[in-house]
Amino acid sequence: MMRRPVAVAVWLFVVVMCLFLDSPSLAVRWTDTTERKTLEYGCGEEQDVDRIVALPGQPPVDFAMYAGYITVDEKAGRAHYYFFVEAEENSEEKPLVFWFNGGPGCSSIAYGFAEELGPFFINSGGESLRLNRDSGNKVANVLFVESPAGTGFSYSNTSSDLLAAGDFRTAKDNYAFVTNWFKRFPQYRGRPFFLAGESYAGLYIPELAKLIYDNNKKLTSQSRINFMGFMVGNPVIDAYSDNWGYIDFLYYHALISDETYSQMKKACKFTHDNAPLSRECIQLMFYQSTNEYGGIDPYSIYAPACVSESSTNSSRNHFHRGLQQTSKNPVLGLVRQGYDPCTYDNSLIYFNRPDVQKAMHANTTGIPYPWVGCSDQLIVNWKDSAATVLPIYRELLNAGLRLWVISGDSDSVVPVTGTRYALASLNLPIVVPWYSWYHHQQVGGREVVYKGNLTLVVVRGAGHEVPLLRSAQWLQVFESFLKGSLLPSNPYN
Amino acid sequence: MMRRPVAVAVWLFVVVMCLFLDSPSLAVRWTDTTERKTLEYGCGEEQDVDRIVALPGQPPVDFAMYAGYITVDEKAGRAHYYFFVEAEENSEEKPLVFWFNGGPGCSSIAYGFAEELGPFFINSGGESLRLNRDSGNKVANVLFVESPAGTGFSYSNTSSDLLAAGDFRTAKDNYAFVTNWFKRFPQYRGRPFFLAGESYAGLYIPELAKLIYDNNKKLTSQSRINFMGFMVGNPVIDAYSDNWGYIDFLYYHALISDETYSQMKKACKFTHDNAPLSRECIQLMFYQSTNEYGGIDPYSIYAPACVSESSTNSSRNHFHRGLQQTSKNPVLGLVRQGYDPCTYDNSLIYFNRPDVQKAMHANTTGIPYPWVGCSDQLIVNWKDSAATVLPIYRELLNAGLRLWVISGDSDSVVPVTGTRYALASLNLPIVVPWYSWYHHQQVGGREVVYKGNLTLVVVRGAGHEVPLLRSAQWLQVFESFLKGSLLPSNPYN
Structure with a gap:
């Protein structure tokens, strides 16, 4: 640990x-409680x-x-x-x-x-x-x-x-x-x-x-x-x-x-x-x-x-x-x-x-x-x-499941660098090379897709809690994940 | 070049x-002009x-x-x-x-x-x-x-x-x-x-x-x-x-x-x-x-x-x-x-x-x-x-001049990494070890002072033009430079 x-x-x-x-909250006492009525x-x-x-x-x-x-x-x-x-x-x-x-x-x-x-x-x-x-x-x-x-x-x-x-x-x-x-x-x-x-x-x-x-x-x-x-954000991997x-x-x-x-x-x-x-x-x-x-x-x-x-x-x-x-x-x-x-x-x-x-x-x-x-x-x-959960990633990817890893690039606790090292260590072929994706006219971050339905999405300027400061960008990523679609590679209105 | x-x-x-x-602005023609009147x-x-x-x-x-x-x-x-x-x-x-x-x-x-x-x-x-x-x-x-x-x-x-x-x-x-x-x-x-x-x-x-x-x-x-x-910001060195x-x-x-x-x-x-x-x-x-x-x-x-x-x-x-x-x-x-x-x-x-x-x-x-x-x-x-201008740095430091290098940490063109590599290559003893300095209650950035009056100040969240988005922090740094004083190592009101 x-x-x-x-x-x-x-x-x-x-x-x-x-x-x-x-x-003294570390020493909280637990009392027996009853199951709830419902x-x-x-x-x-x-x-x-x-x-x-x-x-x-x-x-x-x-x-x-x-x-x-x-x-x-x-x-x-x-x-x-x-x-x-x-x-x-x-x-x-x-x-x-x-x-x-x-x-x-x-x-x-x-x-x-x-x-x-x-x-x-x-x-x-x-x-x-x-x-x-x-x-x-x-x-x-x-x-x-x-x-x-x-x-x-x-x-x-x-x-x-x-x-x-x-x-x-x-x-x-x-x-x-x-x-x-x-x-x-x-x-x-x-x-x-x-x-x-x-x-x-x-x-x-x-x-x-x-x-x-x-x-x-x-x-x-x-x-x-x-x-x-699944979709995990700034995840321990x-x-x-x-x-x-x-x-x-x-x-x-x-x-x-x-x-x-x-x-x-x-x-x-x-x-x-x-x-x-x-x-x-x-x-x-x-x-x-x-x-x-x-x-x-x-x-x-x-x-x-x-x-x-x-x-x-x-x-x-x-x-x-x-x-x-x-x-x-x-x-x-x-x-x-x-x-x-x-x-x-x-x-x-x-x-x-x-x-x-x-x-x-x-x-x-x-x-x-x-x-x-x-x-x-x-x-x-x-x-x-x-x-490590990388062996699980490998197994689920082989089973055809959709795995998205998103990473706010301004988090120092579980930072984008480590996430990239982890995914790179899977040695998967790249299907869609690293590109900048857009949120309207501005770069929302970067995306790369690996073979087997594994996607990394970096969210520019976001921290550990990606939706906290980049809520609209996060919602866009979440929607793309649910649809299984790429994020836009060009600005749009 | x-x-x-x-x-x-x-x-x-x-x-x-x-x-x-x-x-066709690359082909501007120059005309002879006269010295100004004053x-x-x-x-x-x-x-x-x-x-x-x-x-x-x-x-x-x-x-x-x-x-x-x-x-x-x-x-x-x-x-x-x-x-x-x-x-x-x-x-x-x-x-x-x-x-x-x-x-x-x-x-x-x-x-x-x-x-x-x-x-x-x-x-x-x-x-x-x-x-x-x-x-x-x-x-x-x-x-x-x-x-x-x-x-x-x-x-x-x-x-x-x-x-x-x-x-x-x-x-x-x-x-x-x-x-x-x-x-x-x-x-x-x-x-x-x-x-x-x-x-x-x-x-x-x-x-x-x-x-x-x-x-x-x-x-x-x-x-x-x-x-x-002198004080240089995100400088080519x-x-x-x-x-x-x-x-x-x-x-x-x-x-x-x-x-x-x-x-x-x-x-x-x-x-x-x-x-x-x-x-x-x-x-x-x-x-x-x-x-x-x-x-x-x-x-x-x-x-x-x-x-x-x-x-x-x-x-x-x-x-x-x-x-x-x-x-x-x-x-x-x-x-x-x-x-x-x-x-x-x-x-x-x-x-x-x-x-x-x-x-x-x-x-x-x-x-x-x-x-x-x-x-x-x-x-x-x-x-x-x-x-390189590092030999000039060395000479002027030996002469007792005050040299401050400031670096907005969000500039990718002349970034803080290269600036640190350059200053580190001078191999100067450290007088004040790296610490976070404060702008009121928040961390303004970091500072380290090398022997001979050389100071590196990182400005958190600033780009290439440090005063552009961190004007108050920049002014604080500029004032400290002119006074030759350290930036505050604790929050203040």
Whole structure:
């Protein structure tokens, strides 16, 4: 684990948390909770119970929304929370997409739903919602799942589960989620089905995809899931490639010194398995992040960082708080107007409101701790992590599935360099050579297509959360992925 | 010449020009012109004649402005045009800075004055001016010089001069400019004096600095120029470093494919002199720029490119016009509000207005071609270009002069990578290790100080013209340079 950029971020996070956090949240106690009521109903009824009337402060919309819990392990009492948004128009003709955020332990409600491709953004102060003009449900029926148990509103009645989560069980639980969800929503059976997500979900998604693919072989054509492929953004793929890509990105983006870079090249012996990093390498990583690249948002290196006083609960902000004074920031004009770098603060207020949780059918079991974006407990106690999912890529490509890797080029955490190293190591023939694609009159980024339906799309100026600052470009990419079409190679009006 | 990023840009420019230009501007005819009238006056009078009453469409200001011509070679009839802006407040206590743009052949009026650190920006349509809140004359008396003859309003009465310009004569002419300007403005003699500029002026400035330094040794302490040092932005420094830095930057910023990068690494044998590039290397450079990185602004890779229909005369825009449709662009929200990527179009209108030229004391000899940002004739016929100015850096550092190199990290033309390679090759001990500096609450960039008064300042999110999109950060750097102080290593209010 400790060799990954993500793991390093984790490690730094833990260190800095110990320095700056005063709440003993690492020692949360788990109480036994009861299964939620709706699980007693039949499928049609369960669906009806999950139907959302309206979220507090929501503008009126014409599409249906459902949310609730799906049990993924009855014995342990593990259940995944989901929020499902049907397509704005002609939902019955649109594909079905399940969205996963990463972490591990980070919430798809906090990030995917509320900052990226959900139908609404939360207004400052957490009082009300506004429409997202580039929401994913313009082109698909989109479901956000908080996975694994312990993430966001998802829970386990077996508290030791939270100390033993890992890739293996997450994939199994996610597969149970998928099959049980289709039982509750049988009208979606047979619908073209895709997985999408980002970051550490770069492992979750291929791992789940493989289970779907393998199990489909055992099923009749009627009961099979019509799984078409996945799209992962700034994904963790391969330990060796991701790690070298990480330090190369830092150096070539002038985030770290010549000296630290050359010392890291020597001290950090990244390998093809998950062997722990040397103490010297970890020290260098700590030195560069505290002394060299400063209080930037490492997930979007040209955007302003959140430096608000109230940002005390975000895993993403802890680290930076240690490096910065806490006071209101004069937001730099680096990004689209209206972007709030402290947007997670609004989520923290909104999703902890009892009326909001009630409307969302969330936290029905009375979880004894507040909802947060990323679970410290999960991330610190993560048990197993794939060193690479490239063999899964290879297998799924051979099976004819559509795999799209997208990469915001301004993310330093899982950067485009490492992603390119990983894909290049597959040694696939190139079908469509690298070209610039357009979003209207401007270059949106670059695209290259490898043999076997593997596409890399770079999104210019986007960070780790590609839709966050490049929402329109992201929606264009998402639509092309769903259609399986190339992005435009020329400007257009 | 052809090995430099700048030279490559030149070459591509020429190729694309031939494809897209319909005006035969390469074959401009030169007519003999007479010396301007003011040269007949004595120095005080000349100064008075150069005093500007007001520029058309200008908002009221309290500081004095002067503009006119300084003869740099009487026999040939070469004269450099300058525009001098005194400091807004207490000008007599502020240092004196001469600003140079690059090219070679690009105008300090077009770029430094009108887009970067001048007192005014030109409003859309070229009708009027607005104040630049981050102008260089907040902290210094700033003079913009169009150098060499043939650039902007600067001219030669010997038309063959325009076919034989080069570094060597430019430095000599610039030195004549400096000494003759001090004759016209004797009250500035003894004032702390700095050179500043960017791009190809990365060669002009050290070359001129060396002449000032060498000649000062021959002068009495009273007649010496009080030369303190220079500040160069995204400067051409060293052919070998700049060229490797260029292709590394392209690859690590996801502008070019894996294949092109590895082919360039093999085919482009960059050397330590100015040996011509191989045909294969040139072809690869052409391929990547036309097929791979697309219609971006290579001088600011995350900013929107200018795609207006009227952009027919800018050297910088020609190249992109060939790759893009011409129609109004929906400006991406990548940059500060109010930034116009087609800002040069406004200059082209404004500085060609007869009333503006009259008010500016420009084009008094009736140059038979329009004023443009960069001279095609100079750039194509450039004769001699230093392969490196690192020996001059070394000499001036040993002499105790203050040398600051600043680098906008989003410029692909003279990128931060090559600049770092060049400075690292000096093998100087580090006095202040690499750290992040702050602009208020946000990281402005990074700084490292080498022994002997050499400072590298990276400006986060800035392109080739650092003040263009990061004006406030640039002004902070400029002020620190003039004071010889470190940039803040912590956030502040």
